[in-house]
Amino acid sequence: MKLQRLMSLTRKALQEYEMIEDGDKICVGVSGGKDSLALLKSLHGIKRFYPKKYELCAISVDLGFGIQNFDKITDYCNEMEIPLYIVKTEIGDIVFKDRKEKSPCSLCAKMRKGALNEKAKELGCNKIAYAHHKDDIIETLMLSLIFESRIHTFSPVTYLDRMQLTLIRPLMYVNERDVIGFANKYELPVAKNPCPADGYTKRQYVKELLSKMNHDNPGCKDRMFTAILSGNISGFHL
Template sequence: MTDENKKNKNTKLFLHLKKWLEKAVLDYGMIEEGDRILIGVSGGADSLALLDLLDSPMLFIPKFSFIAVNIDMGFDQTYKTYEILEGYFQGNNYTYIMEKTDIGNLAHSDINKKNPCFLCSRLRRKRIFEIADAEGCNKIAFAHHRDDIIETLLINMFYGREISTMMPNQSIFGGKLHIIRPLVYLQEELIKKYSKERQFPILKNECPTSNTSKRIYIKKLLDGLEKDNKEIRDNIYKAMSHVKPDYLLPQKKK
């Protein structure tokens, strides 16, 4: 963190977000002493906030090191956004890896037009796992927040016929790697507010699907429902910790 960066970080909002980030990390045992964490940075408000918050003096979280990793999807062939993000990483003395790929275009090619998000996330994630392995990282931090967790539950129910969502701390490859989501307690609205406050160089998402995805549909649906019931997102989030298996249909045998 640069001295300039340190100076500007002391607002009420910063302290609030950091408090809840630390609480989530502790509640779900996300970070242990000596962890090396790959932080996925797309260049959107959420991932820049995650990077910024994890790069802060922590009260309760043990010491860890991190590397910022950006997988450029190849939507912006002029690579202007790539340069902006690289300038930000360098300006803050971050250790980083940026990789130019053609994943975005591949996911939208004629053979895969129906479901670009599936292939896109799959290829991007595969590359992130490979980089984590090569860089000796035992954790991967993603910037999914509370609203993402709620929306994913509904997406999986509406389109995937299952009741599930993204986990705050998920062990993969037999425990060799963990995916952690330190923003799990934070609302998207506050993260966006923070990214304005900190004037992050938020990159425009050039993906042609970004405004028509299932996630956007669910987001709008929830916004509509919220007009009648302000608690709707909160209720859905809390319902995930109050599951009554006895009052669901019996599991089908596989």
């Protein structure tokens, strides 16, 4: 995928769901993964000509594993003149050593989001851009159906009353395979996920299940996404 195409799909989400208003200060949670790096690149490119003016910054949460290297992310942000803030935490020790969680993803995600939200508020941001793409939205729906007995996935725009922050998901129309292609084409400085549970999660199980379903029934995932858009799920519309 070329940058122009990525920006076009990002802009579609921004406009259709009115994700950005004049004067917004938006932070992007940058993990070092392909998705967040692609989102940062896209929002940076759109910023030059988008009719509504906004500020952009990046926040990375150091999970405390001692093996995360932020040098390449720092260089990446410096090239685009986007300020990067690194939040040091002990999330890794709390989840895996102190709590010894057998299913660590939920607690880890909650703590990461908490650290990100607090830093965003400290910096005066009113919005946080998450790098969830189309596949993430479909996978979350499947996770909810299989493990929670409900029809649910996260919304394109979510307002957090307690924090007075708005979460936006500008990559909602982008397929994961296209993000992978974009990351390879533009040689994004993707860092390996430091989490010991990476690849052994319920989400990975659902990802593989959906891949097989789409292989056996071509177009299955696209039809599921269309169903989400038109299925009266909170926050979505066609």
